[in-house]
Amino acid sequence: MTRLENYLFFSIDQAWPNWLIVTLLAIDMIIRIVALGWIPHNRRPSVALGWLLAIFLIPYVGILAFLLLGSAKLPKRRRDKQVLVNDIFRDQTDDRAIIGDSAHMPEPLSTAAQLNFELGALPMTHGNAFDLQIDNHACMEAMADEIDAATRFVHFEFYIVAIDDTTRRLFESLLAAHERGVRVRILIDHLGSLGYPGYSDLVKRLNSSGVAWRRALPIRPWKGEYQRPDLRNHRKILVVDGEVAFTGSQNIIDRSYNKRRNLRKGFQWMDLSLKCSGPVVDELDAVFITDWYSETGELLDEASQGELRAPQNGGIQAQVVPSGPGFEDENNLRLFNHLIYNANRSVVVCSPYFVPDESLMHALTTEARSGVDVRLYVGETSDHWVTQRAQQSYYADLVRAGVRIFLYHAPTVLHSKFLMIDDEVSIIGSSNMDERSFAMNMEVTMFIVDKEFTQRMYDLEAQRYAPNSVELDAERWNDRPLLHKYVENVARLTSSLL
Template sequence: MRGVEIYPFFTIEQAWPNWVIFTLLAVDMVIRIVALGWIPHNRRPSVALGWLLAIFLIPYVGILAFLLLGSAKLPKKRRNKQTLINDFFREQTQGQAIIGDSAHMPEPLSTSAQLNFDLGALPMTHGNSFDLHTDNHECMERMADCVDAAKSYVHFEFYIVAIDDTTRRLFESLLAAHERGVEVRILIDHVGSLGYPGYSELVKRLDSSGVHWRRSLPIRPWRGEYQRPDLRNHRKILVVDGELAFTGSQNVIDRSYNKRRNLRKGFQWMDLSLKCTGPVVNELDAVFITDWYSETDEFFDTSTQPRLEAPQNGGIQAQVVPSGPGFEDENNLRLFNHLIYNANRTIVICSPYFVPDESLMHALTTEARSGVEIRLYIGETSDHWVTQRAQQSYYDDLVRAGVRIFMYHAPTVLHSKFLIIDDEVSIIGSSNMDERSFAMNMEVTMFIVNKEFTERMYALEAEKYAPNSVELDVERWRDRPLLHKYVENVARLTSSLL
């Protein structure tokens, strides 16, 4: 069969009728033209450009991927639930962003509290206390101790969970609490735990126990449950009786994550978690209740709803900052940028996945060039190959501006997430410094304003992080092979495909 010329330089066999070929080319052109005006709507330019690049290179695959993954917001019904709960909590606090004495707070910090309250509806409170936990396994033992002492209820919400030799006691404590009449509610992200040894066993145990548990953000279209599959609940929260809570970066799984590849390489995850008492316990509970309501339509009766009341002074001031695709704004990113721009002397960042958007890069490089000392802790190794390559593409710009980069030694997988600013600001939570945590994951962050606690954080940096890290050798880094730079830049493009 003779070839048919479609373009001057291309000849293809006429496998299809001419009208089919010309129709496909016309649709291809329409996709490109429509995408130019449609994709940028209400998206950051970097995100829009990433999608446009994918669509122009592979139009049919690109547009299908966009239709499946292009919206970084949860369904409107779920966002409406979030708005309803936010209004409920604002009514409880009578619109106060800071409960109690705030006269001593510097203006940048009081405005940070106001920003967080406007975005997330939870206030800054006095009367809190915190214990730091740096050992994953020891922390889970303390969680189990607290669950064993529970009298009224336990709320459990984590991204990755599995039964193994390390976590077994905690899950036995949860089921024992349920059996003795404690109201136990469990939320587990539907996708986060899939594929981890011990998860299937856990599901069977939970199903047979009769405990109240739900999959968070389930992807089960045959049951009418569907949203963009990579929008996930990445929060880590345990609340016991409204009296104490745990939160931070830690999942409920052995620190090797039980996979053969990790065991073979000797990978051990290093996390940072908080045990909390005071009014922030009720704020963490408010985040759990919102997520439970979103999944079940069950809103607890008034006897079990958290009351956002707080002492007027004393203790540590702190505020819980929820964020994610259920909100209209990127709450955590706005807080980080606001605090960074108001730093005067020192910024310390620890993030396992550091792939900043343009606004965060501007904030960090601006402050570094202004004379603020910035120390960035990242892992020498990572469990996400593409993310690590994308992260590496930012090193040159950061060190050129004066940011010092410290790599935590392998085979430890650095998973702690914290931010320290000047003398009295500490941030600890589940949020990484990347596009996924800003726009696609449901996260929870603890914003702490206290000099003594911040001193503890600097001491932790000096004792646990600095001695086990090596500063990036800038000259050696810049001499890396051209192929490495190419791969990093390609990986960097993928970070904006929200």
């Protein structure tokens, strides 16, 4: 046999000189030894093991994939900008994690606010108000109304954006505001929006209008714009004049997302967003300012306009929690785990993509086994086939621990993202309960501490989510075909490669 089987990172031909074979074998062994000590650095063992398996079992593909995708952090220059802006905002808040009265707060909630501040530099404040936005299209109309009344500035930052019959009025409002002298700044995630019908038309309109806009995390190496391609800006933020803001799970596109497959299957996305007033508006604007600075190098004047305006008491207490690969830690995951472990009566999770890491899985199952009522809402259908199969691989373990799983009826694509703890805590934002949202996506989360608002959330669950969902039957689920279980477990493996 003149040619041996594939060995290590290359194929060996016996006709090669011995010195070449020895050299290649030595290089291969060095790569493996270095990988064993390098890849586990600052990675979860499961993640490191996933990459090592990929490198050892699929040599060429594995090592190239790791070099391309192995780091879940943005470039250092971007992280340095995040640190700079964090320091500015810390100075403006006198380094206080909670502004105003906090004596009434249970210790687990005050420590949660401190944790968020240590990780994300934005404090908890009084004096906020929130309106729940439960209809995608009505929410975009409300956004357009606020933009039509803008006099100073509009800051717009979303993951998926396209112009269509539903979004047209919103973009007309943005361009009209620009034409009357309002400072309009727009950030749109590059890969998130690329490929959706209406995006290319939107780019042409924005370019011709002269409005200030940028692609967030662009992948255009021919223009010197590149970073790990699957690190994305998944945030959804609109700030108008520093007086009102919107945030949540919603993208700026028709609820069908305009794709033929979605239209054929009757898919309609269901979201949950917030219309906000009070000090959290400035905090959401701080997140936009940071992202604008990272993309353009321009640090906006709003970043240095003095102390955060926040009363000592009154209104709703809330805190904005940014997270993502621009931070050193997984801010959102730490908050979720902290709150779940401190639950006494109930935990309600709604996540379209539920692929938990070990720590979140342990938190939920521990609370369920402790007698806490843990309810999980996920979609009966999904637009991500592999993610849904990975998600389904966790159902049996969750139900066995006592977690109740509710499947929202198809063809609605459940896209709302929220968490409720006991009778006082609500979390609403852009973050899914999966490792992508914890480690790779730039996300923004609203942490709300208020009994009346949380009751509104439970009412929403009872009126809109529970009646349109069916509880997973554990016995029937366990009897599903073996092939389904096999596919789910294979899909589950992909969650480790972060």
